[in-house]
Amino acid sequence: MAELVRAAKINKAFSGVMALQDVQFDLNPGEVHALLGENGAGKSTLMKIISGVYTRDAGELYINGNKILHDLTPQTAQALGIGIIHQELNLCPHLTVAENIFLNREFTKSGVLNEKKQNEAAKKYLKTLNLEIDPAIPVRKLPVSKQQMVEICKTLSMNANIIIMDEPTSALTEKEIEDLFKVIAMLKAEGRGIIYISHRLEELSRIVDRVTILRDGRYVKTLNFVETSLPEIISLMVGRALTEKFPRIETDRGEKILEVKNLSSPCGVGVKKVSFNLYKGEILAFAGLMGAGRTELVRAISGADKMTGGEIFLRGRPVKIRAPGEAIAQGLFCAPEDRKRDGLCVKMTLAENITLPSLDIVSKLGIIRRKLEAKKSKEMIQNLKIKTPSVDQYVRNLSGGNQQKVVVGKWLMRDAQVVIFDEPTRGIDVASKIEIYNIINDLKRNGIGVMFVSSELPEIIGMADRIMVMCNGRITAELITKDTSQEEILKYATQYS
Numbered sequence: 001m002a003e004l005v006r007a008a009k010i011n012k013a014f015s016g017v018m019a020l021q022d023v024q025f026d027l028n029p030g031e032v033h034a035l036l037g038e039n040g041a042g043k044s045t046l047m048k049i050i051s052g053v054y055t056r057d058a059g060e061l062y063i064n065g066n067k068i069l070h071d072l073t074p075q076t077a078q079a080l081g082i083g084i085i086h087q088e089l090n091l092c093p094h095l096t097v098a099e100n101i102f103l104n105r106e107f108t109k110s111g112v113l114n115e116k117k118q119n120e121a122a123k124k125y126l127k128t129l130n131l132e133i134d135p136a137i138p139v140r141k142l143p144v145s146k147q148q149m150v151e152i153c154k155t156l157s158m159n160a161n162i163i164i165m166d167e168p169t170s171a172l173t174e175k176e177i178e179d180l181f182k183v184i185a186m187l188k189a190e191g192r193g194i195i196y197i198s199h200r201l202e203e204l205s206r207i208v209d210r211v212t213i214l215r216d217g218r219y220v221k222t223l224n225f226v227e228t229s230l231p232e233i234i235s236l237m238v239g240r241a242l243t244e245k246f247p248r249i250e251t252d253r254g255e256k257i258l259e260v261k262n263l264s265s266p267c268g269v270g271v272k273k274v275s276f277n278l279y280k281g282e283i284l285a286f287a288g289l290m291g292a293g294r295t296e297l298v299r300a301i302s303g304a305d306k307m308t309g310g311e312i313f314l315r316g317r318p319v320k321i322r323a324p325g326e327a328i329a330q331g332l333f334c335a336p337e338d339r340k341r342d343g344l345c346v347k348m349t350l351a352e353n354i355t356l357p358s359l360d361i362v363s364k365l366g367i368i369r370r371k372l373e374a375k376k377s378k379e380m381i382q383n384l385k386i387k388t389p390s391v392d393q394y395v396r397n398l399s400g401g402n403q404q405k406v407v408v409g410k411w412l413m414r415d416a417q418v419v420i421f422d423e424p425t426r427g428i429d430v431a432s433k434i435e436i437y438n439i440i441n442d443l444k445r446n447g448i449g450v451m452f453v454s455s456e457l458p459e460i461i462g463m464a465d466r467i468m469v470m471c472n473g474r475i476t477a478e479l480i481t482k483d484t485s486q487e488e489i490l491k492y493a494t495q496y497s
């Protein structure tokens with residue numbers, strides 16, 4: 001059978017900066033081929049070329065054995081059976097689940113929308129992914145993980161033969177990942193080809209046949225998965241071996257900096273009478289399954305959602321935080337989970353985003369000092385190794401992982417008392433994760449109280465001093481990291497009461 005995709009000598013530059021140079025890739029029917037590389041390596045760019053979002057500057061592209069002579073567009077790529085699940089959520093928040101799935105392919109008869117039929121069809125696809133979602137509710141009411149599943153459904157409903165999944169699991173729960181992997185196995189058995197991009201390297205062994213590695217926009221190697229190992233893959237990605245995954249530092253914890261007492265919030269899954277303390281120089285992790293109420297807790301503390309009960313004390317004094325600005329004024333900063341919605345202004349430049357929370361620092365008499373803004377941003381870019389041609393780059397043009405670094409980085413210019421990170425390493429490559437951990441360590445060393453929410457237990461065990469486990473909006477356990485295990489955390493994470 002002919003190869004589904006063959007790309008050779010692909011080149012692509014963005015305003016003179018090479019994103020891809022002589023890159024090759026191929027995909028066979030019935031295989032899952034992973035495309036791996038660090039943040040900014042060019043993975044999404046290559047996939048956007050194959051799916052007609054970007055045009056290539058040079059190189060050959062064959063789809064189903066046929067040479068593609070003209071540039072593809074998203075429409076012609078779709079007609080050739082190419083479907084792509086984009087790294088960034090691409091849904092229309094105000095439209096319903098069914099409307100999103102069938103956008104531009106609405107169920108109409110003589111120009112009239114048959115909503116009932118459309119909702120039923122959506123339900124069918126939702127079912128293949130084991131999803132119990134009402135197709136008639138607006139997408140914005142769903143948590144990020146469910147939105148991601150809807151995005152996946154949308155692509156599946158197009159019945160594509162070549163399915164590109166760009167970081168599909170970074171926002172999914174364990175159960176959803178299981179369900180997705182079952183669907184991938186099914187698609188594979190039907191002879192379709194799947195291109196799979198992920199920074200969660202541990203999950204590859206469950207689905208992947210071959211891997212191709214890119215580094216700095218260049219092709220490195222293609223390997224059969226069974227003939228390689230994760231350390232080999234990582235060293236090909238990074239260009240060197242990584243020895244220490246979690247750079248833990250030990251410091252003495254200081255006095256209590258934050259106290260949360262009986263906090264309740266009705267938003268999302270809800271937060272029910274949560275109490276905890278955070279100390280200076282301490283890293284406190286919040287573990288739990290997706291939907292445990294951790295993001296809701298963070299949002300309530302940082303003023304993004306309203307709290308309906310409870311008290312917050314900073315340095316022993318009661319504080320009222322009714323809006324994010326009030327939290328910032330108190331020295332309490334939060335890097336949110338949904339970078340596109342809450343964390344970044346994608347239509348502004350990198351420099352503007354980095355200094356946005358610090359306008360008072362970079363401006364004088366209400367006027368932004370552009371030189372200072374550029375200088376401060378450059379420092380940040382160096383510290384975090386953000387891959388960008390300049391500080392004037394629009395944030396939407398950065399690779400997904402580099403956008404995440406901006407979300408985390410922009411708070412570091414401030415004098416913080418407490419910094420809260422919600423899933424800080426989502427979509428971040430193995431080497432950059434260590435950079436983010438080093439930032440967290442710097443905060444710790446400087447006596448700042450750090451709270452972080454994470455769904456990756458190895459990261460929690462590797463970095464946190466203490467762990468609060470949540471389930472169903474409540475705290476179900478408080479654990480000391482060195483005395484606990486993944487199994488124990490999971491036990492409390494599923495302790496519904």
Ligand SMILES: Nc1ncnc2c1ncn2[C@@H]1O[C@H](COP(=O)(O)OP(=O)(O)OP(=O)(O)O)[C@@H](O)[C@H]1O
Nearest residue numbers: 014019039040041042043044045397398399400401
């Ligand atoms: N539209 C664009 N305009 C300018 N530069 C771009 C654009 N799209 C991508 N780039 C640049 O091309 C390079 C490759 O980006 P790409 O998004 O392909 O990386 P990636 O491998 O998908 O990374 P990640 O793992 O972080 O998602 C990056 O340096 C990025 O800044």
Ligand SMILES: [Mg+2]
Nearest residue numbers: 044087399400
């Ligand atoms: Mg990408």
